[in-house]
Amino acid sequence: MKKSFVLVAVFVLLITGISALAQTEAPFDFYARGPYRENVPRPQSILRFDVGTHHTTYGQMEQVIFAIAKASPDRVKIFEIGTTPEHRMQYAIAISAPENMQRLDEIRAANNRLTDPRKISRSEADQIAANNPAIAWMAYTIHGNESASFEAMMQVVYQLAASNDPATLDVLKNVVTVVIAGENPDGHERFVTWYNSVNVGSPDRFAIEKREPWSIWGRVNHYRFNLNRDTLAFTQKESRNMQKAFMEWNPQVAVDLHGQPEQYFFPPVALPINPNLPQPQYNKWLDVYGRANAAAFDGNKWDYYVRDIFDAFYPGYWDMYPSLNGATGMTYETDGGGPKGLNYTREDGTILTFRSSIAKHYVASLTTLETTAKNRVERIKDFYDFRSRGMAEHGNAKMKRIVLEPAADRVKTADLVEILRLSNIEVKVATAPFTSNTAHTYMDKNSRPTRRTFPAGSYVIDLDQPQRVLIKAILEPDTPQDKAFVEDNMARFRRNQMRGPGQPKEQYGFYDVTAWSLPLGFGVTAHWTEETSSIQSSMVDQAYLDNARRGTVSGRAAIAYIVPYETDTTAAMMMRLLQKGYRVNLANRPLNAGGRNYPSGTFVIRISRNPESIHDTIAQYSREMGVNVSAVNTGYFDEGDTGVGGENVNALRQTKIAIAADDGITQESYGAIWWTLEKYGVKFTPMPFSNIARGGLRNYNVLIIPSGNPGWIQAELGPGGVNAIKQFAQQGGTVVTMSGSAVWATLKDVGLTSSKMVGSEEDEQKGKIPEDKPAASASPAPTPAPTPNDQMPEVGQPLPPVASPSADANKVPEALAGAMFRGTVDRTTYLNYGVSQNEIPVLLQTGYFFRYSKEGTNAVVFDANPTRPLTISGFVWEGNTERLLKGTSYIMDESMGAGRVGLFAEDPFYRGMTRSTTRQFFNSILFNGIF
Incomplete structure (x- = not known):
């Protein structure tokens, strides 16, 4: 009894003591800075x-x-x-x-x-x-x-x-x-x-x-x-x-x-x-x-x-x-x-x-x-x-002018220019072609000057204007980082490479992405020049941009409307039409109609298969979404083997989209897809994993799984959910994964793809890629003497850690802070219909590198034997990133039964500012069930 009383007393003292410690900070007085006017309510x-x-x-x-x-x-x-x-x-x-x-x-x-x-x-x-x-x-x-x-x-x-x-x-x-x-x-x-x-x-x-x-x-x-x-x-x-x-x-x-x-x-x-x-x-x-x-x-x-x-x-x-x-x-x-x-x-x-x-x-x-x-x-x-x-400072600067060419997507380029004008950046449009002898492409880091003629209609941003600092910060292809900062993080990286998987690793100093150039993010053709020669031009205003983004219809069609795939909005318009119940076809071979040739990937809307309202709807959507449409009044064609009535003009299925939205999914990834689809008027249904596992996909033909934590996604789905997704694909559905969810698709217990993660236990090439030969070291630049305020007591440099026998030692890609790379496009695959470039800029802000698909199509890849660096912009890990990225895939597509599985190495719409793979993403949805 006495002992119990003592224990209780000690417990009470401990609790009251802790409570007293917790309450030592007196409540702050928000009204100590008076006197106050009495008529103003608190x-x-x-x-x-x-x-x-x-x-x-x-x-x-x-x-x-x-x-x-x-x-x-x-x-x-x-x-x-x-x-x-x-x-x-x-x-x-x-x-x-x-x-x-x-x-x-x-x-x-x-x-x-x-x-x-x-x-x-x-x-x-x-x-x-x-x-x-x-x-x-x-x-x-x-x-x-x-x-x-x-x-x-x-x-x-x-x-x-x-x-x-x-x-x-x-x-x-x-x-x-x-x-x-x-x-x-x-x-x-x-x-x-x-x-x-x-x-x-x-x-x-x-x-x-x-x-x-x-x-x-x-x-x-x-x-x-x-x-x-x-x-x-x-x-x-x-x-x-x-x-x-x-x-x-x-x-x-x-x-x-x-x-x-x-x-x-x-x-x-x-x-x-x-x-x-x-x-x-x-x-x-x-x-x-x-x-x-x-x-x-x-x-x-x-x-x-x-x-x-x-x-x-x-x-x-x-x-x-x-x-x-x-x-x-x-x-x-x-x-x-x-x-x-x-x-x-x-x-x-x-x-x-x-x-x-x-x-x-x-x-x-x-x-x-x-x-x-x-x-x-x-x-x-x-x-x-x-x-x-x-x-x-403009006079001594090398970058004098930036030129954006709208040919690859006039709507998206106009969207970018509108963003610039919000910040009072002056943009001109060339009214006649002009030539520069010092043009640098955005698609190569530290590119050399070349001679280039820019077409009329190009947007021109001269940096000799009040917003020069902002222009350079958001538009330059690559922004260098402090040398000491880079060296410090590389030293941490080298020490971390010596540590085993279970050892604590040193954190790096990156707070956010290191690459963001808007022309690269948007996938717009861009160059900068070292001179600002006089050109014929006029200042861009909102009316000009509105007109540039306005689509046209050449007339009222008697036989069909032909829609060339010229803008990202084209695919979105087709999805809207399909979801409204209209019938849309896709030409899988080069098409001739109305006396004009069109490439594979052109859309055909037959009048005989659609209600009378198709004419007004086409006119409305074309105008709103910036899509140019040609009216055709005869089915007869002059050359080739495919016209509007050809066997290679196939009907598209109505897009019925479900998006996984649950614990394990990254909110920003889900939100970027939500915002993009809603912006274009494409409808979808968010669905928790539990409902996916319980047969919730029966009324859909597309499942998008945004990026997330691979292990968490697997835990939320469980074996039943994985089997439900596999069955959905085998029965003709399309599954689209990206970044973390693409990693989930490669897991042994999931098996949605033949691709493997670089450096994973299943990676057959792990450790077989030779180390880069060290470059000849240049003499280091002298370190400036510290000022009195900068001086710190000298501290001995720590010895490197003892190398762990289980250390991966540069066999696994180190996570990236966010950099942009040059992807090579396979333009023969349907995923790249509408893509006119052979190379596109793409973002990576993880350590997720994917081996080529063995059984499917590798639509965008990183060259296995590049003749110039893959990195376009941002920080990469020397001796690790480029070496392990070579010969990997960025966008893949595989068949599974009657359906398909798509993998994107990164979010297609990261922060809404990366749009270079919009067409590949839309194609993976729009063409479900016909390939």
């Missing part, structure tokens, strides 16, 4: 709960910001900037001193003048800097489940609208703050609705509130896109809403507020830094803001870090896009909120609260605005200098 008075005790829905947030704006019209104005896919309105909230708000249009007009050094002198720019407030862009919750950012935003808006403390008044006087009140409303709403419904406030990492279901994952938007990777292609409505607003304000400072690493992060950033950024200016301002935030956090005794993990290389982030437009763009990452919930147990046992994570974003936001106010004049001057110096 967020909590509207929400009816205190900061950090509940998650605010989007509708509740709207009530808060409109109530604050109504009470403080002298300081606050709300702008609607556009709706989301789920019809929520997005807002930009402008907040400043009354005297600034009264002349807001004048301030914005003066600020926008700074973006074109051709039209304003430095002295005029200095005058604007002296008289104009700076503009600060504060954007919250681009990842919808990074919820501390969302809550902090309302507190920042209240502070600026209501407070009369001297620091806040100074911000209001010297800064126009533009608050984006929720960058990802749809994702945030999914997350908070779910979280509020299951939350009990448990700090346990294994609590249900710490794991979002697959269908909920609020990080991404409605279409499951990561909006913080979308400032390259601007595929999503939210991205375009914010981009349009951004270009209207042209801020000097831009902050994107995120979560949730273990500790708070603010810049300076980690390596690598995009070399197109003006490093002295960029680093100077990151240091200014970093030191200010550090002082504020030190004063609150909060932990934080800088120069680790988060880099500034990939230009598709919402801190990089502002930076490439002259702002000081920064990402702030708070340590809590989101899936960590209201309370979270850290690794050391202490408890992190939602409220404290909100507080850190709140303090960092205000500190940033105060720092901007103090440095207003200098920051505005540097904003002007960003473009002025960028243009001045």
